[in-house]
Amino acid sequence: MAQLWRVIAPERKETTGSLGTLDEALLSGSAAGLVPLLAVPLHQHRFVATPRRRQAITNNSSVEISSAKVARVRTHDSQPIAPNAPKTLSSLSSHVHCIIFRYLDNPFDALRLSLTNRYFWAVGLRRLEDFIMESLAPWAGERIVCVSDESDPRAIPDEILNETEKADLEELKGIYDLSNSAPTHGWRTVGAPVLPEELRKFVVEYEATHPMSEADHAEIMMGLKPEMLDFYPRDQPWILRNLTTKEYVRGEVIALKGEFVQGPNIEVLGFAEILVSRISWSSREAYFGRDKNLAHGKWAGHRFDITTLPAHEERAGNDGWRDVSDEVLRDLDVIIGSQKGDDWREHMSRRRQKSISSMRLGYT
Known part of the structure; x- marks a missing residue:
């Protein structure tokens, strides 16, 4: 046998x-x-989080989405703030928001903040990709052996x-x-990597009480799916x-x-x-x-x-x-x-x- x-x-x-x-x-x-x-x-990101951190992108659809994200961040940073306006989380600069995201050590906390609006999604995706990359290659550097039932x-x-x-x-x-x-x-x-699937499942449950447009849903789901071409370039x-x-x-x-x-x-x-x-x-x-x-x-x-x-x-x-x-x-x-x-x-x-x-x- x-x-x-x-x-x-x-x-x-x-x-x-x-x-x-x-x-x-x-x-x-x-x-x-x-x-x-x-x-x-490779330690690189598919999408651009802030204008200061542009990355080389080879996928045309990624370029379009990335440009949209850059535009959201630039629009946010260009908004004038009245001298006497109350300071809120949203009124802080994208640079400060990036620092806040870096201090979040739970991927679901980062996802919750990212889903606040389209701007925070543009900034937060970079941190979410950090979590996703950390979850990949779990056996790299581990001892492995192929055993049989004999x-x-x-x-x-x-x-x-x-x-x-x-x-x-x-x-x-x-x-x-x-x-x-x-x-x-x-x-x-x-x-297969577990974290991306868990994050996508969270989004589906989130939508039950926080409906979003079809375009936003597609963008978020694609952002949480680590395609081989994205993190593992063929060139x-x-x-x-x-x-x-x-x-x-x-x-x-x-x-x-x-x-x-x-x-x-x-x-x-x-x-x-x-x-x-x-x-x-x-x-x-x-x-x-x-x-x-x-x-x-x-x-x-x-x-x-x-x-x-x-x-x-x-x-x-x-x-x-x-x-x-x-x-x-x-x-x-x-x-x-x-x-x-x-x-x-x-x-x-x-x-x-x-x-x-x-x-x-x-x-x-």
């Missing part, structure tokens, strides 16, 4: 949903959810899991057999970093085709599949293809993140780091080639193109 796999972050007692078999994890995209757990967003915690080396973590995994395996059931007893299943090369061994893999090298690279997301085969092929650990042999055993991955229990190559070079430089993209590529040829043949790259690319054509024709 085929083993079922899932990735765990033992220090956080968190786990993905079931990835299915190794075939499904490596060839069918079931592991793609690992990317948002590790991809660190993984005996007692047989896992100490350098991968300590005794407490082995006991935790034993507990997890006792709850269920690594199927799709939700864990309990302290374990938590992680998936820069992205890399998967093994922080434990100081090695990295370049996305453009492992991608089957350049057009498949969408920022940190790489269609068909990308960083998620690389990880599964190298962090799996099972007490039972896990053959993929004819003779490639992935049961004892060389990166099991290591720490990772996904970032841009320029950001890596700026922070880390060449201080002992090694580019292992070609090595990983050769391993993929052995792993997947043993299953799909020497032309596996072309075969998988054609399958992806065929799938897109079917969708355009309306097939399911």
Whole structure:
């Protein structure tokens, strides 16, 4: 019977949903959810909060919305204040309002103030985006390992899991057999970013007593949805970093085709599949293809993140780091080639193109 796999972050007692078999994890995209757990967003904002802090924006709709926000802030700051007029929160400058937002350490408090009017939304969105960015990439820098329902915690080396973590995994395996059931007893299943969805849900509940126009609703909902293009630009090369061994893999090298690279997301085969092929650990042999055993991955229990190559070079430089993209590529040829043949790259690319054509024709 085929083993079922899932990735765990033992220090956080968190786990993905079931990835299915190794075939499904490596060839069918079931592991793609690992990317948002590790991809660190660039520290930039989609929209402009004040005229002093303009950011480069590449999306046309964002430019329009951003310009509208700048206009709201400028209009507010240009309003004359009568000498004897009472000082209120609204009469303060946008600079002071930005400072107030920075002191709010609860995202829902920031959202409540932002929903006061269209001006405060223009100023507050920057702080809301700070909260959203902080909620992204929760597993960046965390130790992770891909375990199966045949993984005996007692047989896992100490350098991968300590005794407490082995006991935790034993507990997890006792709850269920690594199927799709939700864990309990302290374990938590992680998936898409939770905070943006919670903020959007708050807005829906808020509207029940504070109706807003359709345009305002659309602007707010879009502002609270972190699209990959917004925080993870496609015009820069992205890399998967093994922080434990100081090695990295370049996305453009492992991608089957350049057009498949969408920022940190790489269609068909990308960083998620690389990880599964190298962090799996099972007490039972896990053959993929004819003779490639992935049961004892060389990166099991290591720490990772996904970032841009320029950001890596700026922070880390060449201080002992090694580019292992070609090595990983050769391993993929052995792993997947043993299953799909020497032309596996072309075969998988054609399958992806065929799938897109079917969708355009309306097939399911």
